[in-house]
Amino acid sequence: MQQKQNCDYPLRRKGSISRVSKVTCGLLFCLTTGAFAAGENVELLTSNRIENAVPDQVGKTVTIIVQDEMGPVAGANVVVKGTTNGNISDMDGKVVLQNVPNNSTLVISFIGYITQEVKVSNQATIHVKLVEDAKALEExxxxxxxxxxxxxxxxxxxxxxxxxxxxxxxxxxxxxxxxxxxxxxxxxxxxxxxxxxxxxxxxxxxxxxxxxxxxxxxxxxxxxxxxxxxxxxxxxxxxxxxxxxxxxxxxxxxxxxxxxxKSGSDTNGKVRLTYSNEFTKKQNYNAPEMLSGREYAEHNIGTDYGSDTNWWDELINRDNFSQKHHLALEMGTEKAQVYTSFFYEKNQGIALQDERQDYGGRVNASFKLFDDWLEVRPAVDYRQAARNNHYPNFQQAMRNNPTRSPYDPDSETGYNVWINESLDYNVVADAMLEDYYGLDKWFKPEVNLKLNIKPIPGLNYQQVIGYENRQWELHQYWPSTHRSEIDNSRKGHAHLAFSKTENLTSEGYFSYVKDFKGGHNLNATAGYSYFEVNGENFGMDNYNFSVDGIKYWDIGQGSYLTDGKAGMSSGKSVTERLFSFFARANYSYQDKYMLSASIRHEGSSKFAADNRWANFWSATAGWRISNEEFMKDFDWLDDLKIRFGYGVTGNNDFSATYMANMLGSDTNWMMPNGTWAYSYGKSQNVNPNLGWEEKKEWNLGVDYSFFEGRLYGKFDYYRRKVDNLLFSVKVPQPPYTQGSQMQNIGSMESKGWEFEVGGDIIRTKDFTWSSSMNLSHNTGKILTLEGDNSYHNGNGFVAPGTPGDAARMEAGSTIGSFYMWKFAGFDDEGSFLLYNKDGEVIPAAQKTENDKQYIGNYTPKLIIGWSHTLTYKNFDLGINLRSWIDFDVYNTINMYYGIQGQGNLNVLKDAYGKFNHIKGEKQVCDYFLEDGTFLKIDAITLGYTLPMKKYTNNLIDRIRIYGTVGNVCTITGYSGMNPEVDITGWDKGTEKFWSDFYPVVRTWTLGMQFNF
The missing domain is CATH 2.170.130.10 (TonB-dependent receptor, plug domain)
Structure with a gap:
């Protein structure tokens, strides 16, 4: 009798547990039950019965060594064909069978590998190398x-x-x-x-x-x-x-x-231990080249203080050293499994005063109770991150006078602190004298209860309850020697802040998975979901302390408290709630024809009562052409599937205050008794008609796999439309108390495609070269806004000068386009010439806002990710590359620091080089717009895996040592620091140095992994 059995078990792939696959077969050994599924004449026996079984014939003792490409295979099943004489390979891949006749045949099998039959003949020792079964490794x-x-x-x-x-x-x-x-x-x-x-x-x-x-x-x-x-x-x-x-x-x-x-698995009660570590050194590269102190003095830009300081270099932490350690323990039986991990990490940035120290742990467990009627899967996750996030201002470092020194040996602090110069101050002293300590905490206990309704095979109910507590604590102190305190004639400033967010999740749903006769398969789910968010915060400030060394730990001692000038604040966020009912069904017939549908009826507390509920749904279909009879002759074709899907989703990811009747302190009023009192009034214009944003998207895709998995990939083309866009727009006062209100103002669309391809370029006994590549393209535009002539400007530039905005959003505009003046050249004095709206050349001083036009686009025409993995025996080499092709970047560094005449501020060397001809005021025009196309090598990793079983008496399974160079290099024609600018929004695409400005970092890492 042939017995068919489903087995979910972690398959051994290339020497390690790699993935969970569902295997359905006629001849199968299931490690979770210790039983053979009978095939042909093989009887169902446990491993104990095998040892006691009586052989059919008397023979000799045979030793079988089972291996794969990475070494010994533990747990492989070896049996004398047609008998009950068999056993399981040990940690060395060895099986010893007695009473094996010379004319017999051995059957060697292991989940995920092709079953092999080997004739015994006169061999006393038989070596078997298992080959992966691509069809069995269904992900x-x-x-x-x-x-x-x-x-x-x-x-x-x-x-x-x-x-x-x-x-x-x-x-x-x-x-x-x-x-x-x-x-x-x-x-x-x-x-x-x-x-x-x-x-x-x-x-x-x-x-x-x-x-x-x-x-x-x-x-x-x-x-x-x-x-x-x-x-x-x-x-x-x-x-x-x-x-x-x-x-x-x-x-x-x-x-x-x-x-x-990761979760636990059945280790037959044995404990598996994994320890890994990484040690990292960071390096700054591609820093902007500013004038040196002597060059600054030669050009008579400002006062010469006699020093020669590279302010950028002064902010670099060359002694940075980062490390992380991770320890994981795993053990389990068929009924109980546990995975627990602990980690410590210290991460130092390339900048001074930029570091964090993390530690935490995770416990994932699974228990089967009451004859498998109930499965309990508890999980607890904790992480704590201590942060020093007060790195210096690199923008200020670029403009600082390079003839000034940051240090003064005669000063109490050792730093040269000067005041009353807003655009020139000691950034090193500002960072080093401030005390900053932040503490992040995450605590997440969760439990999943699964009730297996055994009278109805495939039916179960899961109840999920989860709680997450996130806390943030901030401690800051500016001593009396700090520039800010000297400027304001104070003796110290202490600040404490605390915030807490609590997330509560409760979800319950029925699932039904069933294979029916005739090749029908159904996978269905239906249930509910509840999500709630609450938050609170408080903060306090005090000034003028008698002793700096106490810092923020005795904040009440500052004199500003007794003077009535200390600050205190607190708040509670609006409670957010989501509740929904959902259902999903997936149907397939003979793995050829597939249908799927889902629906979710959801309500959000962020909307007015009449608009809180909405329906979101999807429908998809797939045709697996490769399973059709007319494709059977194409032996090189493993899989070819066409799929199409359409779905509607919503978006309520915005502040809950938009629909809350918020009250805020508006102003102070004099009371009859001569005291002052706050008056409270509405601080939010509630819009009773505010509704959901809705995204409607269809997707057409093709999946393919050829030559037994040697070549595989997919292609997708999609188009989406978003209606009822949420945006804050200006409203008149009165009747509104505030000048803006959140409204549904318009619609937008985007479309694009994605292509993935991968495979084994070379596959031999000792050497493999695998590669995968993904390509993507996306474009989008605004279809409508709240009015025919309405628009919104963004991407504003800061002073000095009159730069203006570089982005505009209006009906018909393409997402990613820059909106600026068009460059027309320079006049004889080196001042900018621009084109007006009629195409005429005008001096920049005569420009108007109406002369701007859409120029260029920061959305790449093509984004590519390309990975390579090469292995030779125990060596492995990984190379990861990325490329953005054909997009524009606005070089703000050249605009702000590449032009002479910026007062006493330092400038790029190029200001007296390739930009020497520019003498006039900077302009937001396409003169500073550059092609940002780049090819970046993200990482190169070289590793070596050393099998250790035979050297350590099975104490250590293997050791892997690797070295990685991260952010290796960027090949580009862009002249700024980094062409990979932020493109995640409608007003991006500029290398913004005035906020979130940080050096480009290369990393050097040594890592080790120990498997016990």
């Missing part, structure tokens, strides 16, 4: 409230495993490891040890509301990617289109990033 893709076999997916989804992420690219969060890995995903990160990351998937999805994808961590929506450690990540699945994300409703307008962390 499971995480989707909303469940998972699917990859072959059944009909939406645009990109999946990454832990091994796909870059290692050794130290950053403020895990986003650095994702660069270039997901087509259509753009990230912007300052590069500081404390900076956050901005995400944008498939272009802009809103002009004012949330533009970043929803983060879902282990099934809990609204996660914070900063709370994760890369070593704990098992997989990342990105839901790109509305048909995939509609199940998450209003929070999925910008896509969904599903992150699954």
């Amino acid at each position: 499971v893709v995480v989707i909303g409230y469940g998972s699917l076999d990859k072959k059944q997916v009909t939406s645009a989804i990109t999946s990454l495993k832990a091994d796909d992420l870059m290692v050794g690219v130290s950053g403020a969060d895990i986003s650095a490891s994702l660069q270039g890995k997901i087509g259509g995903l753009v990230m912007n990160n300052l590069g500081s040890a404390n900076s956050g990351t901005t995400f944008q998937l498939r272009g802009m999805t809103s002009i004012n509301s949330g533009k970043a994808p929803l983060i879902v961590i282990d099934g809990f929506p609204g996660g914070d990617i900063r709370s994760l450690t890369q070593d704990d990540i098992k997989s990342i699945d990105v839901l790109k289109d509305a048909s995939a994300g509609a199940i998450y409703g209003t929070r999925a307008a910008a896509g969904v990033i599903l992150i699954t962390t």
